[in-house]
Amino acid sequence: MITEALARLGRSGLAALAGIGRAHLLLAGIVAGVPALLPRPRLLLAQLYNIGVLSVLIIAVSGLFVGMVLGLQGYYVLNQFGAEESLGVMVAASLVRELGPVVTALLVAGRAGSALTAEIGLMKATEQLSALEMMAVDPVRRVLTPRFFGGWISMPLLAAMFSALGVLGGWFVGVGLLGVDDGAFWSQMKAKLDFREDLVNGVIKSLVFGVVVSWIALFQGYDAVPTSAGVSRATTRSVVHSALAVLGLDFILTALMFGD
Amino acid sequence: MGTTRTTEILVGAFMAAGFVALFFLAMQVSNLSAAGNGEGYALIARFDNIGSLKVRAPVSMAGVRLGRVESIAFDEVAYQAVVTLRIDAAYDQLPTDTFANIYTAGLLGEQYVALDPGGSPDFLGDGDQIEHTQSALVLERMIGQFLFNQAQGGSE
Structure with a gap:
């Protein structure tokens, strides 16, 4: 009884x-x-094309709306302290440091990561990967490597688009609708955000997330049980694991980069 | 062939848009376009109390930003704060008897270092120390002093 429970624990740990x-x-x-x-x-x-270009629409629309919501909510709080001029700083800092890399990674995991897992999983289930091996073509090099680097290169570019459109969305709401001063919005943003501290750290984050999301998606597909149920489970796991890994890593990266 | 061509163009446009976004963030949102990042020369100023002065706070003269606070350290012998100021290389004609104050921007704003020019014909160079400094005004201390003076005035 106890040995059986111990054995089960050991089995899952080893697995x-x-x-x-x-x-x-x-x-x-x-x-x-x-x-x-x-x-x-x-x-x-x-x-x-598959990972980057086809994700542009969802990234652009999400970025714009996240920026607009940040503008509205930020204005509501800052207005109580008479500090509406800091709206630009708030919107840009939250986007460049956190929301840009993180939300982009979550969206890419859902939009492209799941597709990658399903594609690779089905290739395995329909024995296309084995067929490649039969022809002495390494499926990892031929199929997985381009997908991995496609995802890795796309991630920081998509995150930059997300942040840039978010800042424009916040500017539209803050300056256009709520009447924050245009000059103060941009000049405070420029004065407070540092190129090395904020922007480069944001790009490093999205590079890390790019590796993690593509890696998890490809591994789940490649490691899937080659049945319909197995591919379906692998696709779910790919999105869940990517989201958990991104959020967990984001905390660690933030603590390392902005902790002091 | 047609689809490959379209794909190529779209991927090219995607990459270009990504780099344009990065460029926009670097130029418009962060301070990359502002001159002097890590360049310029360092000045040292010792304060008895720096209040809540932070690294990267602006250093200005006549209201114009000349540089930033690079680092803040504590001198265990003199019990003073040692503040390193990084001044942009373009402003290399600060007199040696320049006066450094710590002021607050607005009522609740952040603190910054304000430099007042002296009259010396010699200029400060890299690593030089600003001799004349005035500490940050701490509100509680001022109120305490005010109450103390009031009490003294009342007893007379």
């Missing part, structure tokens, strides 16, 4: 460890595929 090990081996394989990718930029191009 989790084995999963982490497989994920790292996969990442090593993906990175080892870079030399093979360089002479075939077209593979990367197709993935930049």
Whole structure:
């Protein structure tokens, strides 16, 4: 009875460890595929289109609306202290430091990460990956590497679009609708936000999230049980794990970058 | 071939839009366009009390921003705050008897270092110390002093 419970605990622990090990081996394989990718930029191009270009709409609309909501809510609070001029600082700092990288990563995980997992999982279920191996083509290098780097390159660019449109949305609401002074909005923002401290740290965050989201999505697909139920479970897990990893890592990165 | 071409154009537009957004953030939102980032020269000022002065607070003369507070340290021997000011290289003609004050922007605003020019013909250089400084005004201390004076006046 007790030994059975202990054995079950040990089994799940070992399975989790084995999963982490497989994920790292996969990442090593993906990175080892870079030399093979360089002479075939077209593979990367197709993935930049799938992950980057097709995500622009949702990122642009979300960024704009998040910025507009920040403008409204920020104005409500700042107005009570007579500090409406700081609206620009508040909107830009929250977007560039936190919301831009984090919300973009969550949206990309939902919009592109789930699609990647389903695609790879179905390739495995329909034995397309095995067929590639039959033809002496390494499926990790041929299929996974371009997808990984497509996601990694897209992430900071999408996050920058999100933040830029968010700032414009906040400006539209603050200056256009609520009557905050245009000059104060921009000049306070420029004076308070530092290039190295705020912007570069935000870009570093989204680079980290790009690795995590693409990695989790590809691993879940590649490691999926090759059945319909298995692919479905893997897709769910991909989104849930990505979201948890992004939010957890964001706390650690924020503590490291802005902790002092 | 047509679809590949369209894909190429769209990916190109996507990358360009991403970099334009980054450029916009760097130029319009952060202080990259403002001159002097890590450049310029350092001045040292010792204060008995810096109030709530923070690193990166502005350093200004006549209301114009000349630089930033680079670092704040504590001198354990003199029990003073040692503030390093990073002044933009363009402003290299500050007299050696320049006076440094810590003021507050607005009633509740952040604190900044205000420099008042002296009359010396020599100029401060990298690493020089500003000799004349005045501490930050701490509101509680002022109120305490005021009440103390009031009480003294009342007893006479």
